[in-house]
Amino acid sequence: MTALRVFILAGEPSGDKLGGALMAGLKALQSDVTFEGVGGAMMQSEGLESRFDMSELSVMGLAEILPKYRHLKRRIAQTAAAVIKMQPDVLITIDSPDFSLRVAKLVKASSSIRTVHYVAPTVWAWRAGRAAKMAHHIDQVLALLPFEPPYMEAAGMRCDFVGHPVVAEPVATSEDATAFRAFRGMTDAPLLMVLPGSRRSEVARLGERFSEVVRDLKAKHPDLQIVVPAAAPVADAVLELTADWPDTTVLDPRHGDYDAAMAEKRAAFRAADVALAASGTVSIELAAADTPMVIAYDMSPLSRMIISRMLKIDTVTLVNLVSDTRVVPEFIGKACEPTAIAKGITDVLAAPDGQRAAMALTMELLGQGGQAPGLRAAQAVLDGIAQV
Structure with a gap:
């Protein structure tokens, strides 16, 4: 050769x-x-x-x-x-x-x-x-x-x-998820994962709206628990954002062993009953973990205007695109409004199985x-x- x-x-x-x-x-x-x-x-x-x-x-x-x-x-x-x-x-x-x-x-x-x-x-x-x-x-x-x-x-x-490279990534087991809840002192009550983005601009733009969503949901579901895996570049911003959130655990990857931090993040993904996530490839990570989701995102008014005119698709979520379904609720641009997002999360919590077939199909089509x-x-x- x-x-x-x-x-x-x-x-x-x-x-x-x-x-x-x-x-x-x-x-x-x-x-x-x-x-x-x-x-x-x-x-x-x-x-x-x-x-x-x-x-x-x-x-x-x-x-x-x-x-x-x-x-x-x-x-x-x-x-x-x-x-x-x-x-x-x-x-x-x-x-x-x-x-x-x-x-x-x-x-x-x-x-x-x-x-x-x-x-x-x-x-x-x-x-x-x-x-x-x-x-x-x-x-x-x-x-x-x-x-x-x-x-x-x-x-x-x-x-x-x-x-897609996500299909080669390790995925936490249900046992890992149970161990995560026990280690973090969580109960069997519903667990909401919040993912406000990996860029400072995203956390700044979405942070207050995500905070309102958390307050709304906690008022209606007092036993709700929240976990926020913070990306290292925005960990300080996330800690500041969530300082007054009740029943919230922030996973900060900057401390301790890196591999252990990534393993805990994967376990958190698997443990969550539903996720609120900024738009991006994170939807594929959530699909790999079999975690139902709601996607919310906004941008500057100028970018919103320009991109909305150029966009050729009716969904920005990869799970929806790959599975050719529209089962993942999206709240994008002007629709990124806390009351509507909170209702979307409540609806997914009540009927999570609607997304699971689409997530499984997505992972199969991506090469899992x-x-x-x-x-x-x-x-x-x-x-x-x-x-x-």
Whole structure:
């Protein structure tokens, strides 16, 4: 078997995780593989010597880009030059499109190196023209969601559904959930999980409304217990937000052993009877834990106006989209109103089974129980190279 040369790059932690699993998959399928590129701890643990610190790219697409624009532009040019110099069998870019696709564009302009982009853009939701633009410099796309390939293929790219990474994550058992309640001194009364987001802007924007929801529910359900798993970057903001919430347990991941903190978070997900969550991939994590949910989200008035005009779908919740149902209640934009949200949670608590079939179908369609996504992604990359 001939040696495989791969240039791979990621620009944020989620991409680093995908990259690490993909590299492990390639090593399992290919006896002789060489990696160069940019990545974080997960990719480095698989043998990558990152050309520079991945954190330099974390500002891509954000307001912070302006003072660092020239530096980032140099990094794009340097990375593209390194790819062309290496002449790998394949360039794999992972998410972070502001960086990744610019590198791929420069590489394609000067070479015929095969390009693979991991994580399809959400053209099914908005800005459909992105697929056609990508097709000029991307040969193959690895998709996380089962309905994405036709959108990429219509633009002229090969697209392989390789499974969502959440299906490879460990899931707590019912015994873990029982132990969590006992350890935290909780009763058998209903447990509400509140997930106000992982960004400070989300916690700030949603916090007061979520507080009103908690007060409303506690008034109507005095025995209700609340658990709030806080993301590390917003833990202080969450602790401040929940300081006067009754019967509330905040899980702060910054203290103690990291693995133990993640295990407790998984147990909390499984223990909760219902969750109130900000919109995002957390709906898939909740589905994996078999936890019924209500989704609520809002943004600035200007963003709300712009995105509402561009949005092509009638739901933003991945469980609804993947299962092709609308069983998860949503309170988005102007509808993100505490009284309505509280009623939605009460309704789900009264009849949780309505969501369970859709959550199980979602996990099945995302690849649960099948081959690990990293290995599927690796096989898709190798198949693409072989067909050239």
